[in-house]
Amino acid sequence: MKSLHTYIQIHKTTKRHATRFSIVVVVLLFGLFMEAYMHDFNLVYITLFFVFSLAFSAGPIGLLNLGNLEAAFKPSGRFFALQEGKIVLQLHNNSSTSSWSITVHHNKKEVTLLPLLKGHATALLQLPFTPQKRGMFSYDACYLQSKYPLSTVRFTREIPSRYEGIAYPEPKGVSLHAFMQENETYYGEEKEFDGLRVYDGSQRLSHIHWASVAKGEMAVKRFSKETRTRTLDFVFERMEGTVEERLSQLCLWTLECEKHHLSFSIHMPHKHLTSTKESIDEILVYLANA
Numbered sequence: 001m002k003s004l005h006t007y008i009q010i011h012k013t014t015k016r017h018a019t020r021f022s023i024v025v026v027v028l029l030f031g032l033f034m035e036a037y038m039h040d041f042n043l044v045y046i047t048l049f050f051v052f053s054l055a056f057s058a059g060p061i062g063l064l065n066l067g068n069l070e071a072a073f074k075p076s077g078r079f080f081a082l083q084e085g086k087i088v089l090q091l092h093n094n095s096s097t098s099s100w101s102i103t104v105h106h107n108k109k110e111v112t113l114l115p116l117l118k119g120h121a122t123a124l125l126q127l128p129f130t131p132q133k134r135g136m137f138s139y140d141a142c143y144l145q146s147k148y149p150l151s152t153v154r155f156t157r158e159i160p161s162r163y164e165g166i167a168y169p170e171p172k173g174v175s176l177h178a179f180m181q182e183n184e185t186y187y188g189e190e191k192e193f194d195g196l197r198v199y200d201g202s203q204r205l206s207h208i209h210w211a212s213v214a215k216g217e218m219a220v221k222r223f224s225k226e227t228r229t230r231t232l233d234f235v236f237e238r239m240e241g242t243v244e245e246r247l248s249q250l251c252l253w254t255l256e257c258e259k260h261h262l263s264f265s266i267h268m269p270h271k272h273l274t275s276t277k278e279s280i281d282e283i284l285v286y287l288a289n290a
Contacts, residue, residue: 062155065148068095069102069117073139073163074124078284080251081134081170086126087163089142093117100148105156107141131167134247134288139163168284173249176256180232231274232257232264247287254283 070092079085093099096119104111104125111127131137140162146155196219234253239246250266257264258280266273266283268290273283 058150058153061149062146062153064095064097065099065146066102066144066155066157068093068097069099069144069157070094071142071144071159071161073161076163076165078281079129079131079137079165079167081131081167083170084128084130087129087139087165089125089127089159090122091117091125091144092122093119095119099146101146103145105143105145106139110145111142134167134169134244136164136166139165166285166288168288169244169247169251171248171252171255173245173252176232176253176260176262179253231276232262233267234264235267236269237267243290247290251284251287254280254287 072090072092074088074090076086076088089104091102091114098119099117100115102114102117104114104127106127112125114123114125117123127139129139142159142162144157144159147153148155198219232253234250236246236250239249241249253264254266256262257275262275264275268286271286273286275283278286
């Protein structure tokens with residue numbers, strides 16, 4: 001991975017030098033042509049013939065370098081609004097010869113670099129993409145590019161397919177733990193004594209450790225919590241904030257419930273969602289299109 005990162009940095013630096021070098025080469029070739037024309041030097045004619053032969057032979061090599069590649073988008077992970085995700089692109093070399101210096105471009109911007117793809121090999125590239133809003137999105141206008149072998153000619157090949165996906169609401173808001181703490185009498189119960197802590201004024205009076213008060217120290221008893229098996233209920237119309245803020249909050253709670261294997265239900269204005277009936281992805285899709 002470190003060598004690949006180094007190669008990419010070198011590649012970006014050499015791109016600028018290659019442009020300057022191409023200009024110098026054109027000027028030198030023009031000077032050689034004028035020298036040959038004015039003084040009739042056969043050696044200069046031979047040199048020019050060799051240079052142009054090399055340049056023209058680079059064309060078929062560059063075409064084969066990209067012509068043997070097949071590109072296709074593959075199913076990717078979940079996408080969330082305003083958060084970077086990865087779109088998976090599969091490249092397959094269907095020939096026995098290797099392909100070199102392949103870059104993937106999206107909307108004329110370079111996305112990623114593949115230095116080498118050996119013959120009959122397959123590579124999975126992760127293209128970074130950040131949806132700007134929730135809902136359906138399309139990732140298209142992609143093409144492959146390479147300047148192999150001489151970096152003087154740019155070869156491109158369009159990727160005909162497109163990736164279509166859905167971006168879920170941005171997961172943000174109050175954590176599920178904080179929500180359950182606020183409603184601990186409904187969603188949790190005290191399980192085991194877990195030591196003492198300093199009284200800060202927010203704890204219940206029934207939790208005060210009176211023995212510590214007699215010693216001149218105000219402390220409260222701390223208990224570990226045991227979550228009850230009842231289903232967590234989230235009601236959209238009782239939540240605070242804008243529509244987007246509520247959807248983001250519900251998306252966050254949905255992901256946290258999935259992580260902790262908790263059953264939950266969401267009461268939307270026109271639909272009741274339950275994790276025991278709908279899958280997590282089905283619930284997220286509904287939130288994305290709400």
